Amino acid sequence: GSNNTHSPERPLAHLTPSAGWMNDPNGLFYDNETSTYHTYYQYNPNDTVFSLPLYWGHASSQDLMTWKDHGVAIEPRDDQSGAFSGSIVVDHNNTSGFFNDSTLPGQRIVALYTEHSNTSETQYAAYSLDGGYSFEYYEQNPVLDINSTQFRDPKVFWHDETQRWIMALALSQEYKVQIYSSENLTSWEFQSNFSHHGILGYQYECPGLAKVPVIHESPSNVTLHGLNSTTNATAQTNVTSVDHKWVMFLSINPGAPMGGSFNEYFIGDFDGKTFTAQDSATRIFDHGKDFYALQTYSDAPNDDVLGIAWASNWDYGAYVPAEDYRGSMSLVRNFTLRPYNPNPETTEFTLYSEPLVNYTQLHTNQSMHKTSLELNSDESVLYRLGKYPQGLLEFSVEWKVNATAVLSKRDFADMSLYFKGVKDDEEYLRLGYEHNAAAFFLDRGNSEVEFVNQNPFFTNRVSQNIEPFKIAEDGLPIFKVRGIIDRNLIELFFNDGSSTSTNLFFLSEENYIGAVEITSGVDDVFTILDFDVKQLSV
Ligand code: FRU
Structure with a gap:
């Protein structure tokens, strides 16, 4: 059913769970066969606070303003564990061997996520034969186990240049983002550690790597933003030229400068093995208190870098006023790198965010x-x-x-x-x-x-x-x-x-x-x- 008609306090244009608890966005992908955005999320259907067992909930949208609720998509192994955060990729070419011709290439989706219990965190694979509504669990799970209890949140993407799948995930309490690569999504080979960067806080969570368009145009000349822009932002931009830089996203909790949880990012380069930051700066993603565990969509239209975050903070997320549900997502945002002047003597690139507000809806x-x-x-x-x-x-x-x-x-x-x-x-x-x-x-x-x-x-x-x-x-x-x-x-x-x-x-x-x-x-x-x-x- 639709989420939009419920209680008087429920946001109208933001994704919320129909009941229960929501935290991180997971498994974000765009199905280009049916023009549908799929958003999964950390979900406890049994209570309005976080507790185990924890599931992936699922919602879909075509307009990014209204979301259809599909309930539980991925289950944990047992009642003492959680299907923790992770991502989804579209395996168009069936590198995993999970698919045959009965699944359209744009719907061949594979989820990589963390199976969490108090004694281990390992990475699991699951795949869907029906476009993301139900999942089969890979029989030889886990696909990655390094005998750690703090090893989680795989974000996977296809790296065109090396023709490999890349996974970035957190070795949380060693302050490492580990990078692995794979040809088939099930056997993973260690590549590098991105270690001790940024504000460290208590631990690293939910890393991500994305190739973000660089727009070489002074922002004040860009006319598309503001109240009249539509969902397809970059298509309307009068762009002089576009190239790319890699951005590493990272979530810290607790230990944010403003308290609790927050997202930071690093601008740099990625060669298929190692992410190299261009400088030693830690950049703050969002200056508010309620923006965490940002993740980007796989297969977004026009290769745009679109992302969504949990709009809450672990310091108080369990206590905010709630009736039958707790938690919501931010709007989906489009990210680009553009020049700006933090002061009169410096021009540098910063991450611009534009909300995708669909006025026709x-x-x-x-x-x-x-x-x-x-x-x-x-x-x-x-x-x-x-x-x-x-x-x-x-x-x-x-x-x-x-x-x-x-x-x-x-x-x-x-x-x-x-x-x-x-x-x-x-x-x-x-x-x-x-x-x-x-x-x-x-x-x-x-x-x-x-x-x-x-x-x-x-x-x-x-x-x-x-x-x-x-x-x-x-x-x-x-x-x-x-x-x-x-x-x-x-x-x-x-x-x-x-x-x-x-x-x-x-x-x-x-x-x-x-x-x-x-x-x-x-x-x-x-x-x-x-x-x-x-x-x-x-
Ligand atoms: C981040 C996080 C992740 C973990 C998930 C559990 O908010 O702690 O590291 O996978 O939430 O719900």
Whole structure:
């Protein structure tokens, strides 16, 4: 059945389990025979918290906004174990020998995942003869066993250059991403360790390697982003040239700088055996608190690098308000590497993220568009978003900062957007930019919800510095943010996605966002060049 009609707090356009517990995304692949995205996930159907036995749940979508639930796809060996995280590849050429002509090449899928128990973690293979709805377990499992209890989360992909399957997985507590290769998906040969890179935290989890398109174009010239883009982002880009760099994704838990779990990445090169980082930098994937265990889709259209993450944090994921289910995924995002300027003296590549919002699948119930709004401290602008908002909205704001205005460092020179509850406007989300710090902030703490006020790990405020999106003709910097709010999840894309921030938030029941108030703490500093907000429903 469909997930979209359930309880009043369930996100509308994000994947959630119909009941039970969800964590990491698993086995992501695109079936190009039927144009269907398949998303599996760590699933406990028996409770709304993590516990063994743990399964792979399964959902599919053609529009990336609505998901069909297919229940359990992969089972653990027994009740004391878990079918832990892993990935799926499409074995078009039947290198595994699992298939015959009765399975279409684009549906010859093989899952590689970790069979976990308290005494071992080994890698298992399973395959599907019906396009991903049911699985057969390889008879000679495990396919990889190094006698470890902390060895998991295989991400497999086809490496064209060496004509081999490559597996990256975590030797978690030795801080190693191990790389193996295979010709048939069942016998695996060790290639290299990527070891002691990045923020280490307690352990490494859910690594991934992907060949990401490099777009040689200044982001400010890219016009496709923003409210009018459709699902097929790269196809519309006016790209001057494209090549690729390899990106290693890595999940850390616990031990994130902001608490709990987070994703980092490294840019570099991969020769089929070894990943070599281009520099010693650790790059933060998402600056919010709720973006973990990112995985990319196998066989995505146009060779795009599309990925999805669990939108929660292991510090408090088991305690967030829930009725019959807990956990949701981020929107699917498209990743590219583009040049940007973290400061005026450096130009380098960073990972851009763009959410795939499928507008043909969403109804716009109300929308508002404003230009040229000068902000002052003694007046604010309030926009109401209709009487019956459903909790799904999208906005974008582009503004210019008059950096020559006379300001004291003592001034809290902010521009703030208050997203207010429709039933009770004392509950709100506050998103702002402060000029002296040149940083954004998000405050999710203005809520009556007990969990928000009582769970010490659910920290209310996140912030991040941000580079100008572009410089106006008069020399003043322009910034931009796009956001998608879906009931209890806010995803922010700064400056066309050069950085992102994904965060859960909880207001009282059905107190959906019903108005936006824009304020400034100072005079003559902020001009809103463009403000757009849409109330949406699925
Ligand atoms: C990451 C993780 C993985 C493991 C899975 C278990 O969130 O701990 O390392 O495979 O979750 O559900």
